[in-house]
Amino acid sequence: MPPALPSAARASNPGATLIDALLSASAAGIIELLSPYPPGWGGTLLLGLLHSIEIAVGATVLGLLIGTGGAFGKLYGGPVVRDLLAVYTTVVRAVPELVLILLLYYAGTDLINQALTAMGYQRVDISGLAAGIAVLGFVQGAYSTEVIRGAILAIPQGQIEAARAYGMSPGLMLRRITLPAMLPFAIPGLANLWLIATKDTALLAVVGFYELALATRQAAGVTKAYFTFFFAAGVLYLILSLVSNLLIGRVEAWSRRGMPSLKDAR
Amino acid sequence: MAGEATLINAAARTSLWLQPHRIMLILVAVALVLGAAFFMRWDWLPQYYEMGLLGIWRSLWILAVTCFLGFLLAVPLGLAQAAGPFWFAAPAKTFCTVIRGTPLLIQLWLLYYGLGSLFPQYPWIRESWMWPYLRQAWPYGVLALTLSFAGYEGEVMRGAFAGVPKGQLEAARAFGMSRWKIFRRIWLPQAIYRALPTLTGETVLQLKSTPLVATISVIDIFAVSSKVRQDTYLTYEPLLLLALIYMTITGILVFAFSKIEARIPNKIG
Numbered sequence: 001m002p003p004a005l006p007s008a009a010r011a012s013n014p015g016a017t018l019i020d021a022l023l024s025a026s027a028a029g030i031i032e033l034l035s036p037y038p039p040g041w042g043g044t045l046l047l048g049l050l051h052s053i054e055i056a057v058g059a060t061v062l063g064l065l066i067g068t069g070g071a072f073g074k075l076y077g078g079p080v081v082r083d084l085l086a087v088y089t090t091v092v093r094a095v096p097e098l099v100l101i102l103l104l105y106y107a108g109t110d111l112i113n114q115a116l117t118a119m120g121y122q123r124v125d126i127s128g129l130a131a132g133i134a135v136l137g138f139v140q141g142a143y144s145t146e147v148i149r150g151a152i153l154a155i156p157q158g159q160i161e162a163a164r165a166y167g168m169s170p171g172l173m174l175r176r177i178t179l180p181a182m183l184p185f186a187i188p189g190l191a192n193l194w195l196i197a198t199k200d201t202a203l204l205a206v207v208g209f210y211e212l213a214l215a216t217r218q219a220a221g222v223t224k225a226y227f228t229f230f231f232a233a234g235v236l237y238l239i240l241s242l243v244s245n246l247l248i249g250r251v252e253a254w255s256r257r258g259m260p261s262l263k264d265a266r
Numbered sequence: 267m268a269g270e271a272t273l274i275n276a277a278a279r280t281s282l283w284l285q286p287h288r289i290m291l292i293l294v295a296v297a298l299v300l301g302a303a304f305f306m307r308w309d310w311l312p313q314y315y316e317m318g319l320l321g322i323w324r325s326l327w328i329l330a331v332t333c334f335l336g337f338l339l340a341v342p343l344g345l346a347q348a349a350g351p352f353w354f355a356a357p358a359k360t361f362c363t364v365i366r367g368t369p370l371l372i373q374l375w376l377l378y379y380g381l382g383s384l385f386p387q388y389p390w391i392r393e394s395w396m397w398p399y400l401r402q403a404w405p406y407g408v409l410a411l412t413l414s415f416a417g418y419e420g421e422v423m424r425g426a427f428a429g430v431p432k433g434q435l436e437a438a439r440a441f442g443m444s445r446w447k448i449f450r451r452i453w454l455p456q457a458i459y460r461a462l463p464t465l466t467g468e469t470v471l472q473l474k475s476t477p478l479v480a481t482i483s484v485i486d487i488f489a490v491s492s493k494v495r496q497d498t499y500l501t502y503e504p505l506l507l508l509a510l511i512y513m514t515i516t517g518i519l520v521f522a523f524s525k526i527e528a529r530i531p532n533k534i535g
Contacts, residue, residue, distance in 0.1 A: 079287045094516040095509045096474040098488065103505045110501075195367075202369035206481055213371055220379065227380035234368045234376060241367035 041219035041229070048215030049236050051129065052201040055211060058133035060197050063140025064190070068179075070145030071152055085145065092142035098203050104135045105207055128209040136200055143193050151186035152178060183255040191248040198240055212236060302506065310498050314490065321487035322511060325476050328486065332408055333472055336415025337465075341454070343416060344423025358420065365417025370475055373414060378406040378482040407479035415472050422464045426457040459530050466523040470516055487511060 070089070073081045092100065108131065113123045155178065163177040205213035212233055220229040346358040365373070385391050385400055399405050430453055438448040477488035491504040498504075 079285065080291070083288065083291055091509075091513065094470070094513045096477045096488075096512055098477045099505060099509050099512065103502070103509065106501045106505075199369040202371040203478075205371065213369065213375075216372070217375070224383070226383045227376070230372055230376035230380045234364075234372050237369055237372060238364060238367040242363075 041223065044215045044219055045212065045229075045232060045236065048210065048212035048233075049240070051209075051215075052198065052211040052213075053240070054129060055132045055136060055201045055204065055209075056194070056197040058129075059136035059140050059201075060194050062133060062137025063144045063193065063197070066137065066141025067144025067148045070141060071148035072174075074145065074149050075152060089142045089145050092139055093146075097139055097200055098206060100139055101135050101203055101207055104138055105131055108134060128204075132201070132204045132209045132211070136197060136204070139200070140193055140197055143196075144190060147189035147193065148182065148186055151182040151189070154185040155181045184252075184259060187248075187252050187255050191244075191252070194248070195241055195244060198244065199237065202237075306503050306506075307498075307500060308503060310494060310500070310503075314494050317485075317490050317493075318487065321485060321490035322515075324484070325473075325486040325488075326515070328404075328408060328411065328476050328479060328484075329469075329473050332411035332415055332476075333469055335408075335412045336472075337419060339412065339416035340419035340423050343420030344425075344427050344457070347420070347424040348427035362417050362420045362424075365414055366421065370410065370414050371478055371481065374407065374410040374478055374482060377410050378403060382406060403482045403484045404479070407482055407484050411472065411475060411479070414475065415468065418471070419461075419465070419468055422461050422468065423457060426461040427453065429460050430456045462523075462527055462530065466520060466527070469519055469523070473512070473515060473519065 070085050074085050077085070109126050112126065116123060159177055159181055160173070163173045168176065201211050202213040204211055205217065208214070216229050216233040220226045223229070343358045343362065346354040347362070350358070382400070391397060391400070434452055434456065435448060438452045443451065476486060480486055480489035480492065483489075487508065491508040494504040495501065
């Protein structure tokens with residue numbers, strides 16, 4: 001570390017002092033702040049990351065279920081179902097996630113509590129985890145409906161006709177033909193949705209759910225080391241994204257097994 | 267005659283669209299809207315009307331400025347990745363990966379709380395001309411949203427630049443155009459044509475990101491609705507109106523972009 005300069009000399013060399021300050025704040029202090037054991041806040045961040053991953057996984061799974069149902073409704077449903085699904089996907093994709101999260105959270109907890117009191121039960125506090133999963137899952141459902149609908153449309157029509165000709169029941173056809181055949185077309189879009197889900201969990205901090213962004217904010221607020229903690233949270237999110245990318249590459253290769261590689265196709 | 271034919275076509279399309287179940291659905295929707303108008307409380311509207319308009323104006327202003335600056339930044343980012351040497355391509359790729367791999371909320375808070383808490387420690391920053399701006403929240407919001415847009419759009423522009431057929435560029439070179447002229451007349455316009463469909467989506471996504479600036483105390487339309495909720499203890503009315511406002515803006519954006527898209531030549535390459 002350079003020796004402390006008099007302030008006049010510092011002023012003449014602003015860039016160096018900024019870097020110097022960023023570094024001098026670091027070293028021992030930062031390691032202590034980020035250590036996973038009680039005096040440090042690393043454990044809090046990791047717990048927040050765990051909650052974020054839980055919410056993202058839950059929301060993606062719920063979104064996949066809604067999306068599969070929604071895609072089939074849009075493709076094979078009656079006129080009313082189709083129109084209602086069109087309204088659902090359009091509205092959810094046109095309104096900011098933050099607004100939807102607030103609306104769905106209040107509306108959802110209100111509805112559940114009114115239903116419970118109407119049936120003569122006590123009001124309940126809905127856990128942040130369940131509410132977060134439900135709200136984000138509802139949002140993800142709209143996006144995955146579109147992705148899966150497109151993927152089903154990309155299946156060669158002959159495959160579905162052949163399955164019908166074999167006399168497969170709709171359930172069997174879904175399980176054996178439609179879902180496996182649409183996977184290679186759906187995986188890039190769904191992978192993108194998973195990455196969006198992991199990042200959207202941060203929005204739940206605004207509503208007060210405990211996850212990585214809120215944990216970071218608490219830690220930063222208590223220790224006043226804002227830069228350190230938000231930087232650390234960013235690194236954690238980035239690691240999550242990069243690891244996801246690695247896994248997605250594997251899954252994509254698996255789902256395309258037996259098909260010509262994308263490079264040859266071009 | 268042609269006008270009559272299109273009129274008949276339009277009438278036929280309307281009758282196809284207006285099937286019995288659609289009329290029922292529209293009636294249900296109208297009933298819901300009327301129910302909301304009559305049975306919910308809207309008496310706070312006159313009081314917050316002006317603040318709301320100012321909020322909408324701020325949101326739109328932030329959207330326009332960040333999209334414009336972000337796009338300006340995205341062009342060199344895309345170009346560096348598509349055609350640049352390694353020492354240009356690698357930093358550009360890293361930037362895009364980092365921006366796309368971390369939540370915008372964290373980037374925003376890192377800039378506002380993180381950088382913002384470091385700045386006041388330096389007298390030379392406090393004495394500089396930038397200080398009056400650095401003490402406000404909106405420059406951090408604009409910076410974070412600009413970088414985010416640049417990160418996502420930079421990746422799109424990489425694909426767009428790489429997708430322009432080689433023959434076009436070779437023909438331009440054969441005409442004796444300078445490198446800058448090739449870029450300005452051939453490469454950039456064709457890349458933008460290619461990127462335009464995704465640009466619509468990115469702009470809508472950017473609109474949906476603007477409410478995040480409310481978390482760093484910029485008074486946009488989302489912050490106004492939060493203030494109404496705090497002042498009046500109403501939960502749904504401000505949020506529903508807010509959702510309607512965002513839906514309207516999205517609709518206008520999509521419509522405007524579809525008009526622009528219809529004007530460009532669609533057979534390229």
